[in-house]
Amino acid sequence: MASKGLAPTLPAMSKLGKAYEPKDVEGPLYEWWEKQGFFHAEPDADGQPYSIVIPPPNVTGSLHVGHALDNTLQDALIRRARMRGLNAVWLPGTDHAGIATQNVVERQLASEGISRHDLGREAFIERVWQWREESGGVILQQLRRLGASCDWEREAFTFDEQRSRAVREVFVTLHEQGLIYRGYRLINWCPRCLSALSDIEVDHIDEPGELAYLRYPQMDGGDGVVVATTRAETMLGDTGVAVHPDDERYRHLVGTTLRLPLLDRELPVVADDHVDPAFGTGAVKVTPAHDPNDYEIGQRHGLETIDIMTDEAAISAAGGPYAGLDRFAARERVKADLDALGLLVRVEQRVHSVGHCSRCGTVVEPRLSDQWFVNVGPLASKAIEAVRDGRTRFVPERNAKGFLNWLENLHDWCISRQLWWGHRIPAWYDAEGHVHVLREDPTPEDEAERGLVRDPDVLDTWFSSALWPFTTMGWPDRTPELETWYPTSVLVTGYDINTFWVSRMLMMGLHFMGGVEPFGTVFNHGMVRDRHGKKMSKSFGNTIDPLDLIDEYGADALRFALIRAATLGQDVPLAEEWVEGARRFANKLWNAANLVLLLTGDEGPALTAEGPPAAGLALEDRWILSRLEAARAAVDEDLDGYDFAGAARSLYHFIWDEYCDWYLELAKLREDRESKRVLLAVLDAVLRLLHPLMPFVTEEIWRTLCAAHESDSLVVAAWPSTDPARRDLRAETEFDALRDVVTELRRFRADHRLPTAARIDVIAVAPGERRTELEAGLDGIRRLSGVGQWIFADDPSRAAGGPLGKVPVTGADLFVPLAGLLDLDEERERLTRELDKAKAELARAEGKLANAGFVD
């Protein structure tokens, strides 16, 4: 840890307030942590390396619940790793988010009544940088509010100088290796963003539409064929008709020529295996410039490609009389005109899948265009190997399947975007149209001499984020950071970006880092949903702002609520009440600490330092220490397996139901040194175990009660080790028996509506050993169950001299003198019910024992 040399700025807290007030605690604590340099790591420090790179949020974005979950989980992992003495680093940063950010700024401009073109490229980019300056720090500040313990001295940005250098190097290298190429291919085009998109940036949504059947007559006037289409306007770009080679219906037409209505273009009829004879009419209109399949068919049969659309998806000059019409208007017009000619055979209503731009929702247009592509085949096969070999494993494991399936069917990745905000493609065209991909920018003289013009396009944002695991560590330089922390230990992300991001990081990491995978484990958490498991979205109006929740309930409460719901691989439902519940838990812990403080006086730190006592322990001491060990083991096991919810459950249950409800209550009766030491030892351990999940409350309490020095922090305190030998099953069994007595007596009171204040007396009949046990626990039992007089007797009736109520507990008979307190008939009824239940249980047990198989 590299201290900044600043003195601790936190005041000594000798007392805890009445209730936990996150607002008073979180800000100062975080600031102190950061100043102390607790989050900073150096590659040459001691400890086994442990590293995580943050999925970089969009620079101009704001924290949403998905980020809150993702980063809470990463923080929990990093904090635990740090406490375990690993050389743990969490690398933070942001993504320049090409299209997303550009769209935001364009909207700003639009509100001022101008477009980016009015500004010009340079001024526009300047404007985006300016916007980044204004908003770029926001989300990182918000992460601090969450408690994220990132190494802020290592903050990176996908578009900063260092990362840009890496992007350039990767692009040029891949180009040299023939893995990046420029091609005239069919791509997804967004007519609103005016840019190409990769396949995964297109969302397919089922929408109702019309399947129109069009008749294309033969050139000689014969009937020709009927084809079907949902995009009638594309017929303007038709350059052929395809049928299946074995289709008897059309065999005679193959090789003949049809006439495209409206434009009177000649259309050859070709035979192609791709055509499904069973679909529609079995004849397909072929529009090579506007449909991926048709493009393939066109290629195979040498058909002409005619691009009939403008950038804005209006009909171009190639569309003859339809030129200038928007594509949807053209669709209707074409149908109407064909109808008028008697060539619109029929129209069917049909739901079909329509591609939308994932960024702006506009219907994308498949379009032929000159773009840059990554030849992903060779890269993907290495990634597939890494996953198959288990060098990179998925948690939960099942996610690997879909991931592999996707990688195996990958098309080349279109990486050029017709945007301004992003890494400029390092390619220049000379006067003859030859492409030059250059590692260094050409000099102005060179440029002038050879007539070089730079490619105007920028790279897909995901191109630079694909390099994140090694560019954050300084690549392409050979740095100590890379040496120490690459590959990263685990990647934490929602399953929704496995394709966008994880796959690309895997491919690039393996390719550029000497075949070493960028992460050993991909931990996929679920998506945050609303209380009913519905997706959160602005249009449903069911989104929750995590910052509001932090304001109201505290960061720990939000974190704990998320973690508690983060069951392995399942989606994570979140509702305000859940967060409220988590706040109560934080407060419960706070008040438990208050009580411990009260019971131990000012001796806290001194007693803690002594550790848990080994001798002179009461039963409840041995019990709680044993239960602590159980909780400790469970937490380790759960966190090792990324079962955060499991760890949260174990701690919640241990703290509330065991430590508070039983141990603290019993400790109130005692004043011996052992009990104080156990009180503190358990609290200390529990705070450590809970710290990765709830860093703020735990730190505040720990510094007050457990820390030996003002400068001590839980952030860098040691993680409790587990030791199965510390379990004391005998103590647990014995204590359970006492608890059973208390519970039964309490139930007896409640069943009979006995006033809380009223003492009840107990006459106990118990055999020797059992009697000894009960006597040992008597003080506790009486306190917790409100018993006044307790006597042991062989003949309870005589001892009481009146009606008795029997309280069933294991190994003993307890009787409560009723003294006219309750209705005897009612009591008899209640006991009959219990007897029946017991008989049924007995029968079941005997049945089992009579069964040889069971006994074996």
Place this chain on the structure above:
RNA sequence: GGGGGCGUAGCUCAGCGGAAGAGCGCCCGCCUUACAAGCGGGAGGUCGCAGGUUCGACACCUGCCGCCCCCACCA
């Protein structure tokens, strides 16, 4: 058309081969000096349906039914 997930208490979910659990909600009783952001007690489930495996199934297998995701170029 493939792949996956889920159907357990009113709601959201754990459990995943040996006597049905949690949080919230609900009912009853408590200001018992750590905590009413609390304490004690309680009601409420033929664990989606039908078969099968097993001495034993909520858990394993098979088939249905119902929700929900992801992927895919059905003109």
